[in-house]
Amino acid sequence: MARKLARQRSARGKKKSDFTLKRVTVASSVAAVALVFWLISCQAIQRQSSGYFSWQRSQKQLSEPRLAIDLLADTLVTNTVTSPADVMIQPLMMTGGDPYIRALMRTISASESNVPNPYAVLYGGKQVHDLSHHPQLCVTIVTGPNRGRCSTAAGRYQILYKTWVEKAERYHPKPSPFLFWTGYSFEPEYQDAIVYAWLSDRQAWGVDIAKLLRQGKIEEVLRLLSGTWTSLGYGIEDNSMSQYLPEIYQRMLKEELQIASQN
Structure with missing residues (x-):
């Protein structure tokens, strides 16, 4: 149980x-x-x-507004049609001056250094942090007719070290002498000041650039300057922005004239 x-x-x-x-x-x-x-x-x-x-x-x-590098990416990758009028070009750090020359300077930088921080950019796109002097770094050129060589181009206007020293000796507003040596700050306002003075110098170019610009001869001016800044076109090389520079200049001039009228 x-x-x-x-x-x-x-x-x-x-x-x-x-x-x-x-x-x-x-x-x-x-x-x-x-x-x-x-x-x-x-x-x-x-x-x-x-x-x-x-x-x-x-x-x-x-x-x-779009950066030039973004416009190029749109064209190559997505085939999106964008207008060069949309390219964002930063204002200058320097104040004052002829609005026609200022507009030209911004136009040059549209093809030479259209990046978020143009004053600190090296050839090839890398950035530097010390602008107390020209970086003097020679970066290897990987494309174009000068492939295999190196370039010391730096800053908003991609100025070569040798050119910087030559122009700074003549145009730098605040050189820093020390014993037997003179330093030239590469800070943004001095990059602007030197290029402004250089472009305004009739003897340097053999013509009055400001006068040509007032006469509407922007293409003549770009051709004149293309020996120094090859990305402007008309020379041994150009880039994706070269053909749009006259149109970009007109927009920059409109902005600069408006700024000048307010001051």
Whole structure:
């Protein structure tokens, strides 16, 4: 009798444990299915969200000024047609001066150094932090007719070290003499000041550049300067912005004339 009761209790316990196990299994399955649906929903939301924000970014990019490097990327990668009038060109650090020369300086930098921090850029795109003097770093040229050589071009106007020393001796507004040596700061305002004085010097170019600009002869001026800044076109090489420079100049001139009228 005792053995029979024990067997009955054992059977009831086994049925109970089996039932409990089935409940746990069912609950786990339901939880697993719910988790799967939740993950799918999250992915769908994420796709929709990223798509929305990607659209927002694209709309923002189309509505804001573009850097020249972005315009080139649009053309090569996405084949998106953008206007050179949308190119963002930073204002000069120097204040005052002839708005026609100032507009020309910004136009030169549109093809030479159109990056977020043009005053600190080296040839090839790397940035430097010390502008107390010309960086004098010779970077290997990887494309174009001078491939294999190196260039010390630096700053907003991509001035070679040798040219910087020559022009700084003549035009730098605040040279720093020390014993038998003179230093020339490469800070942004001095880059502007030297290039401004250089472009304004009739003897340096054999013509009055400001006068030519007032006569609307921007292409003649760009041709004249292309021997110094080859990216302006008309010479041994150019870049993706060269053909748009006359149009860019007109927009820069409009901005500079407006600034001059407010001062």
